[in-house]
Amino acid sequence: MAGVGDEIRLYLRARVALIVLVTIEEQRAIEILDDVRRERDPSADLVVWDIAEHFTSAARPPAGHRPLPETGDPGTALDKIKELAAKSPDRRDLYVLKDFHEFWARDPRIRRKLKTLAQQLVYTGASLIVIAPTRTVPVELRNDAVVVELPLPTAPQLRAELDALIDSTAGVRTQLGEPGRAKLAQAALGLTVAQAKRAFAKAIVRDGALDDRGLDTVLQEKKAVVRESGALEFHPVEESPDDVGGLDALKRWLTLRERAFSAEATTYGLPAPKGLALIGIPGTGKSLTAKMIGGLWRLPLLRLDVGALFGSLVGESEERVRLAIQLAETVAPCVLWIDEIEKALAAGGLDGGTSQRVFGTILTWMQEKTAPVFVVATANDVAAMPPETLRRGRFDEVFFLDLPTERERREIIAVHLRKRRRDPEAFDVHHLAQISDGFVGAELEQSVIDAMYHAFAEDRDVRTADLTEALLRTVPLSRSQREVIEHLRAWLRQGRAQPASTAPDRRDQSGRGPGLELDLDLDRPGDGPRDLDRPGDGLREPDGWGGELH
Known part of the structure; x- marks a missing residue:
């Protein structure tokens, strides 16, 4: 929580009057904002508005003791905030708006009122915070608003929630010591606080105690959540190198990096490997190899379906990419398998540039990521991929899987x-x-x-x-498909990739049936x-x- 809280405090000190806090965890966001309010000014109030409950004070204990207006209309709510701030310009109150992304998306009057209010609050002590599940901000508001993303909870935060749940649940039997609790919290990475607490509670109710069986419950909950994200999916890591015939050069490369994500590798001075591109003929084992890497390195395997990233609404595709990347980094260290990466450009220029933006977001993240996410990208049609896709820096190596x-x-x-x-x-x-x-x-x-x-x-x-x-x-x-296959093999002969198998000179190049x-x-x-x-x-x-x- 400290990271996001510190960032919000910094913006408040800089007199930023409109902050968009991106999260689906409303309650957690309110708790962070209340901590910010209390540290900044204990006498200030934290006023929350939504279309159902209208104005309420979320300060603990309630500060200010002012009567709050009653209105369910979003435009009127902005007018009331303006009046409250004008009456007490020195008060450092925080006004939190829920569900406002729905109103500003379809009503230009709301966008205008919000922009005007943000400009006026700069001259008071109050600030406006919009909690939204998406970072898409109307063009009219981008000059006045800053966007802050609330990341998913860390392992220590989930551990604190687990300890609190155990302490508050009467009669719960726990057989988990310090290492067991830490392992259970680590397994819950990628879940929100509410989702993690639900998984912990489910394990307690189902088994009558909290022990190692809770790990399976948490992992099942995580798989369901990741699946609901639309583009990401957990894959079982059952394959081993023995399940993949041939590809000895590729297997040797992977075996050398089997301990790449260990603390020993970091101490030795080795960076975590970035990723691997597998190019080649359909049916030669690219997808099987991606599954095998997860099993060999004993890491979670996530599959990113590039085709599922695209949505019909404006900004929906970019939001799905952001969510998928955030989930992968939260689960890290892990293997992220991007199947048929050339599909990201399948729409060409016929989709208003959405495919280029999605593809660009993925490439930029692959270049700049610091989280230990090993990307395995597979592709059949190398001609559909821009040259910058396969350059070093994004991938540690490019392998070609031949006949x-x-x-x-x-x-x-x-x-x-x-x-x-x-x-x-x-x-x-x-x-x-x-x-x-x-x-x-x-x-x-x-x-x-x-x-x-x-x-x-x-x-x-x-x-x-x-x-x-x-x-x-x-x-x-x-x-x-003789011509297509020969085109792919000619790409390898040009020296653009490493062969996944040794002794290619022994391969029958005649193309005979x-x-x-x-x-x-x-x-x-x-x-x-x-x-x-x-x-x-x-x-x-x-x-x-x-x-x-x-």
């Missing part, structure tokens, strides 16, 4: 077999990797799934032959095509496949 090599295809197939409780040793993974040249990871995964559906329909376990047929039936993106030549060892048990154990059966050509089988 997987044969060795990487073996790893990817093995990963997806293990995920489905199959032993890769029971399959000819080497052969499958050979015939799947040009396939991306997503296509390999889908081929495994298709083969298992085929075997499941015949009430037997899946075999290498099923996987072979599934691969031969698939037309990979490297053939159907898979399965042009097959060399099947038909005598190996379990590795041949379907029903090879029956006499007279041969390898059947899959429907729609026009290649030759040798």
